Amino acid sequence: DQQVKQNSPSLSVQEGRISILNCDYTNSMFDYFLWYKKYPAEGPTFLISISSIKDKNEDGRFTVFLNKSAKHLSLHIVPSQPGDSAVYFCAATSNRDDKIIFGKGTRLHILP
Amino acid sequence: EPEVTQTPSHQVTQMGQEVILRCVPISNHLYFYWYRQILGQKVEFLVSFYNNEISEKSEIFDDQFSVERPDGSNFTLKIRSTKLEDSAMYFCASSVGDRILFEAFFGQGTRLTVV
Numbered sequence: 488d489q490q491v492k493q494n495s496p497s498l499s500v501q502e503g504r505i506s507i508l509n510c511d512y513t514n515s516m517f518d519y520f521l522w523y524k525k526y527p528a529e530g531p532t533f534l535i536s537i538s539s540i541k542d543k544n545e546d547g548r549f550t551v552f553l554n555k556s557a558k559h560l561s562l563h564i565v566p567s568q569p570g571d572s573a574v575y576f577c578a579a580t581s582n583r584d585d586k587i588i589f590g591k592g593t594r595l596h597i598l599p
Numbered sequence: 600e601p602e603v604t605q606t607p608s609h610q611v612t613q614m615g616q617e618v619i620l621r622c623v624p625i626s627n628h629l630y631f632y633w634y635r636q637i638l639g640q641k642v643e644f645l646v647s648f649y650n651n652e653i654s655e656k657s658e659i660f661d662d663q664f665s666v667e668r669p670d671g672s673n674f675t676l677k678i679r680s681t682k683l684e685d686s687a688m689y690f691c692a693s694s695v696g697d698r699i700l701f702e703a704f705f706g707q708g709t710r711l712t713v714v
Contacts, residue, residue, distance in 0.1 A: 491641075521702065530603070530690050530705030531642065576642060585655035586632070586644035587703065 490514045491579050493590035501598050506564040508593050510577030513558065517579040521587065522551060522562045525574045531589075534575075535562070564595075572597045601625045603706035605691050611712045612681055620676045620709045622691030631674045632692040632703060633666065635659070642690065648674065681713045 492511045500506040512520075518539040523531035537544040537551045537560065544551050550563045564571055577590040604623045612618050624631050633645040646656040648666055665677045674693075678685055688710050692703040 489641075523705075528707065530605075530692075530707045532705065533702040536702065578642075585630075585647040585649075586657070587634075588644070589634075589642040591641040 489590075490517075491577055491588050491590040493575075493577050493593050495593050496591070497594040497596065499596040499598055500567050502569060503566045506562075506567045506571065506595055506597070508562040508564075508575050508577070508595065510560050510562075510590055511558055512560075512579050514579070514581070514588075515558070516581045516583065517588075518582055519580050520551070520553060520560050521578045521580070522549075523576040523578060523589075525576060525592070531576055567595075567597045569597050569599070571595060601704075603691055603693055603704050605689075605706035605709050607709060608707070609710045609712070611714060614683055614713055615680050618678050618681055618711060620678075620689050620691075620711070622674045622676070622706055623672050624674055624691065624693030625695075625704055626672070628693035628695050628704075630654075630694045630696070630703075631666075631668070632694075633676045634690045634692060634705075635687040636690065636708075637684075637687040645676070645689075678711075681711075683713050686711055686713045 521536040522534040524534045525531045535549045553560045574592040574594050576592045578587045580587045606621045631648040636642045644657050646660045647654045663679045667675050688708045690708045691706045694703040
């Protein structure tokens with residue numbers, strides 16, 4: 488039962504260009520969405536989040552967009568930098584739960 | 600910068616043996632979690648712990664699993680009789696408050712290999 492889906496296992500983007508990572512969810516009870524970044528041999532690191540009452544949240548080079556009607560969110564990184572190469576996890580949670588539901592992750596490669 | 604620390608980084612154990620994975624959450628955090636990631640699969644929730652008791656657990660967290668906060672700093676996950684399918688990366692996490700408002704910080708993980 489995949490409540491949070493990241494359909495692209497990997498993505499390659501030229502340095503300086505925009506990286507767009509996509510995520511879909513099925514549970515309409517989710518009211519808070521997060522993106523985590525993970526380097527090899529490290530735990531997931533929180534990157535950016537968005538509440539379901541918003542449709543956009545921006546933090547420096549990172550912007551998350553939420554389309555509630557489509558149950559879709561995306562993470563935009565612009566401009567992409569070599570240090571952005573990592574696995575990105577989309578995650579979701581709700582007021583009723585004490586857990587974060589993760590997607591399978593998308594491996595982002597930033598090409599020189 | 601405060602961080603969640605986990606020990607050991609890698610644990611190899613024989614099937615049927617007990618293992619204890621250790622975590623030191625960030626000192627002023629009140630909510631503690633264990634997650635795991637089987638190789639190539641998604642990060643899965645195991646259990647959350649608040650006020651010295653389990654607040655939520657997943658179907659994975661069966662009777663073979665237990666958690667404990669034996670003192671003011673450590674948070675442990677015990678697997679009583681390990682199975683091959685318990686092989687995974689186990690992540691401890693903590694947050695200062697309700698995770699809607701306060702994001703969870705993850706440790707670097709313990710890779711458990713059951714042979």
